[in-house]
Amino acid sequence: MTNEAPTSHLYMHGFHVSPESRSRLLSQKPAILWFTGLSGAGKSAIADRVETRLHASGTLTYILDGDSVRLGLCKNLGFSVADRHENVRRVAEVAKLMADAGLVVLVCLISPFRGDRELAKTIAGNHIFAEIHVHASLAAVEARDPKGLYRLARRGAIQHFPGIDSPYEKPTAPDVFIDTCSRSINEGADIVLNWLEQP
Numbered sequence: 001m002t003n004e005a006p007t008s009h010l011y012m013h014g015f016h017v018s019p020e021s022r023s024r025l026l027s028q029k030p031a032i033l034w035f036t037g038l039s040g041a042g043k044s045a046i047a048d049r050v051e052t053r054l055h056a057s058g059t060l061t062y063i064l065d066g067d068s069v070r071l072g073l074c075k076n077l078g079f080s081v082a083d084r085h086e087n088v089r090r091v092a093e094v095a096k097l098m099a100d101a102g103l104v105v106l107v108c109l110i111s112p113f114r115g116d117r118e119l120a121k122t123i124a125g126n127h128i129f130a131e132i133h134v135h136a137s138l139a140a141v142e143a144r145d146p147k148g149l150y151r152l153a154r155r156g157a158i159q160h161f162p163g164i165d166s167p168y169e170k171p172t173a174p175d176v177f178i179d180t181c182s183r184s185i186n187e188g189a190d191i192v193l194n195w196l197e198q199p
């Protein structure tokens with residue numbers, strides 16, 4: 001970022017209620033579940049199923065979904081590489097704050113660049129953080145094309161589309177891998193919940 005404000009005159013107040021006290025109050029361990037993958041791979045569908053199950057079992061959750069953050073928090077950002085970096089950075093900071101508040105946060109963002117996802121994990125600090133690669137082949141997501149975006153990207157009607165005219169850097173060692181060509185939405189949710197429940 002080029003327009004960073006100087007931090008030399010910032011003084012952190014020593015607030016008494018800590019992330020640990022909020023976690024105790026809620027009787028839950030906060031976590032950040034970071035779903036990455038091509039558009040149409042199934043990030044939102046699986047996160048929705050995971051959240052529904054966590055909610056039903058009494059866990060306080062929140063989903064930060066790419067499409068919704070772009071209507072508000074990130075509405076001044078486009079799809080250039082620089083704006084994609086900033087989009088991920090902002091969402092990662094919000095996810096960290098929500099985890100400090102005690103929530104299990106599910107982030108659904110294509111987040112195509114490895115470095116951005118590493119930054120998200122760094123921003124998360126000591127919180128439990130899972131990089132979840134929701135994978136489907138390009139052929140499969142183009143066939144699904146739930147939002148009609150691949151058709152537009154192939155026609156050149158939209159630019160900078162990951163997998164088409166912009167890269168998607170696959171995670172090399174994700175914490176969780178789900179191939180949605182061979183796993184159902186429910187099976188995908190099971191895989192994530194099993195990971196979360198491990199000691």
Ligand SMILES: Nc1ncnc2c1ncn2[C@@H]1O[C@H](COP(=O)(O)OP(=O)(O)O)[C@@H](O)[C@H]1O
Nearest residue numbers: 039040041042043044045144146180183184185
């Ligand atoms: N096994 C699967 N896992 C996840 N989504 C699937 C699966 N099979 C089919 N789908 C469908 O694929 C689409 C994925 O869309 P979505 O979840 O919005 O993707 P993303 O959030 O990654 O862009 C949905 O319409 C979903 O119902």
Ligand SMILES: [Mg+2]
Nearest residue numbers: 043044065108
């Ligand atoms: Mg989505």
